[in-house]
Amino acid sequence: MDFGYYPGCALHGSSNDYGQSVHSCLDALGVELRELNDWICCGATAAHSLNHALALALPARNLAIAERDGLPNLLAPCPMCSMELLKAQSALAASDDARRTFSDVVELPIRGDTQVLNLIQVLQQIGLETIKGKAVRPLSDFHPACYYGCLLTRPPETLRFDDCEHPSSMETILRELGAQPVEWNCKTECCGAGMTMADEDIVLKLSHKILSNAKEHDANCIVVACPMCHVNLDMKQPDIDRRYDCHHDLPVYYLSDLVGLALGLDERSLGIDRHFVVKR
Numbered sequence: 626m627d628f629g630y631y632p633g634c635a636l637h638g639s640s641n642d643y644g645q646s647v648h649s650c651l652d653a654l655g656v657e658l659r660e661l662n663d664w665i666c667c668g669a670t671a672a673h674s675l676n677h678a679l680a681l682a683l684p685a686r687n688l689a690i691a692e693r694d695g696l697p698n699l700l701a702p703c704p705m706c707s708m709e710l711l712k713a714q715s716a717l718a719a720s721d722d723a724r725r726t727f728s729d730v731v732e733l734p735i736r737g738d739t740q741v742l743n744l745i746q747v748l749q750q751i752g753l754e755t756i757k758g759k760a761v762r763p764l765s766d767f768h769p770a771c772y773y774g775c776l777l778t779r780p781p782e783t784l785r786f787d788d789c790e791h792p793s794s795m796e797t798i799l800r801e802l803g804a805q806p807v808e809w810n811c812k813t814e815c816c817g818a819g820m821t822m823a824d825e826d827i828v829l830k831l832s833h834k835i836l837s838n839a840k841e842h843d844a845n846c847i848v849v850a851c852p853m854c855h856v857n858l859d860m861k862q863p864d865i866d867r868r869y870d871c872h873h874d875l876p877v878y879y880l881s882d883l884v885g886l887a888l889g890l891d892e893r894s895l896g897i898d899r900h901f902v903v904k905r
Contacts, residue, residue: 628747629696629739630658631687633706634666640703640852642896643879647702647744649895650881653888654751654759658700661690667709670819682730684713688741689733698740700747702881704776704851705818710741711783743777744850744880745794746786753801761889763803769883770844771795771806772835774854775815789813795848795880802887809842811835816857825864832857833865836873846876846904848883855879860901876904 636644651658668683688710691699701707717724717737728735748756773792781789790813796806814835817828836858839847849855859877866872877900885895892898 626655626751627657627659628742629691629694629699630660631664631667631691631699631701631706631710632660633669633701633703635703635706635852640855642899643702643852643855643881645894645896646879646881646885647700649890650885650888651747653885653890654756656747656751659694659696661687661696661699662694664690667706669705669709678730680709681713681716682727684709685717685727685735685737686731686733688714688717688737688739689728689731689735691739692736693733696739698742698750700742700744702744702850702852704743704774705853707741707743708776708780708783710739713737714739714741715783743786745777745798748798748880748884749794753798756798756884756887757801760802760887762887764799764883764887765803765805766845767799767804767883768843768845769799769804769806769848769878770809770839770842770846771799771812772816772839772847772849772854772858773813774849774851775813775818777850778813795850798880799848799883802884804883807839807842807844809838809844811838816854818853818857821853821857821861825861828857828861829865829868832861833869833871836862836865836875837871839875840873844875846878848878848880850880862902874902876900876902 673680778789
């Protein structure tokens with residue numbers, strides 16, 4: 626089984642631990658990731674506020690590269706990237722004129738029929754029985770709060786993935802691997818996303834609410850599938866603790882981290898050792 630792979634800027638930069646985790650986990654499942662040759666930034670988060678055509682052309686270029694290279698299924702592990710790709714795809718599907726126009730702009734023919742997938746959807750395509758069959762370590766010590774954030778399920782008319790208010794796809798995967806996900810209130814609340822650079826106070830406030838609610842519902846870790854969410858909940862956690870005079874002590878894992886651990890991979894190969902908050 627192979628998939629096209631669009632890492633986006635984060636997984637090649639500030640969140641390369643997520644890229645490492647995704648590659649290690651999927652490699653253990655026998656999945657080959659074929660990174661797009663000459664991919665470009667998808668335009669998140671600023672392009673839409675500057676130029677509407679640019680905001681569509683940037684992800685459209687990546688879709689055209691996937692088509693050029695014969696990759697019908699494209700994994701975009703970052704929810705913001707996958708959303709931008711799907712928005713461009715919707716715009717292309719709606720109009721022959723748009724497809725012709727953007728084919729000229731990106732200098733490649735484009736149909737817009739690539740299937741864009743997030744990490745959860747790739748794991749679903751691999752199949753729970755296949756994943757369970759390769760698992761060697763039950764995740765019984767993990768009581769995760771599965772955190773979807775703003776963009777994995779919204780806007781629902783674009784993403785068409787899981788229930789936009791009460792998603793459960795991460796819980797389903799982890800429960801099959803022996804984890805005991807908790808029920809809690811903040812699984813689709815905003816963590817502040819990219820405001821971490823522009824207005825840290827907002828991020829600390831929102832992320833403190835999320836961490837506190839997870840602790841109140843007896844979670845011993847949080848699981849995410851978004852690099853920005855991981856930054857705000859993991860890297861910013863010491864700042865949150867200082868600001869609010871508390872001690873959350875909640876490790877934050879990528880979904881691929883826990884699946885990888887269940888498959889017998891060690892923390893170093895998954896990049897978990899580079900997280901800021903570690904399991905004690």
